[in-house]
Amino acid sequence: MYITLQQLSEKPGVVELAQVTAQVGQPPADWRIISKIIDGEDVASEQPAAVEKAQQSIARIDEVIVDSSALIDGYLRQRGYKLPFKQVPRILTTWARAIVRYSLHQHLPSEEKNSPIVRDYRDALKLLQLVAEGKFSLGLEDTLAESSGEPKFIKRERVFTAETLKDY
Numbered sequence: 347m348y349i350t351l352q353q354l355s356e357k358p359g360v361v362e363l364a365q366v367t368a369q370v371g372q373p374p375a376d377w378r379i380i381s382k383i384i385d386g387e388d389v390a391s392e393q394p395a396a397v398e399k400a401q402q403s404i405a406r407i408d409e410v411i412v413d414s415s416a417l418i419d420g421y422l423r424q425r426g427y428k429l430p431f432k433q434v435p436r437i438l439t440t441w442a443r444a445i446v447r448y449s450l451h452q453h454l455p456s457e458e459k460n461s462p463i464v465r466d467y468r469d470a471l472k473l474l475q476l477v478a479e480g481k482f483s484l485g486l487e488d489t490l491a492e493s494s495g496e497p498k499f500i501k502r503e504r505v506f507t508a509e510t511l512k513d514y
Contacts, residue, residue: 347415348434348442351407355384358447366450367403375399407450414445417474424478427486435484441470 354363360381368374379400382389389397418438419429431438448467458464476482 347411348418348438349411349414349446351384351404351411353439354407354411354443354446355381357443360384363407363450364400364403366447367406370453375403380404407446410446410449411442414442414449417445418442421474421478425480427484431486435486437473437484441474444470 360377364374364377364380376392376396376399379389379392379396380403381387382392383397383400383404389400418441422429444463444466447463451463473482477484
């Protein structure tokens with residue numbers, strides 16, 4: 347996995363997660379209970395129905411995390427990375443967050459052209475495509491050619507040689 351529930355609870359935040367996992371026409375789960383469950387706190391004093399609703403929200407988020415990780419894996423496998431990574435590059439966590447947020451917001455009405463969630467999602471997919479094509483490096487086990495910073499010259503055949511100029 348490239349992102350955890352804990353990381354999502356910090357950014358975009360538990361309140362947003364509760365809102366976007368609500369069933370259509372239903373009020374969202376109590377974000378405080380979702381937060382307690384994510385943090386491993388005791389929820390025995392909470393209403394059982396509220397705890398069940400929070401657990402359903404968390405299950406939905408977990409499902410989207412798994413789906414986003416599978417999507418990212420697909421791009422990384424095209425590049426030839428050996429998965430899973432021992433240490434997840436930070437950029438992958440950022441991209442996973444964008445993909446998860448987009449997936450969770452799909453049922454909500456929004457202006458796609460102005461939505462930062464849609465923009466971040468599209469940017470993440472574009473960058474993942476560049477990784478797959480070998481045009482963007484994650485900095486790990488990449489076989490991308492290192493640039494020395496020096497210009498490269500290509501020697502071409504001479505157009506004017508002593509032989510071609512002998513009649514002039």
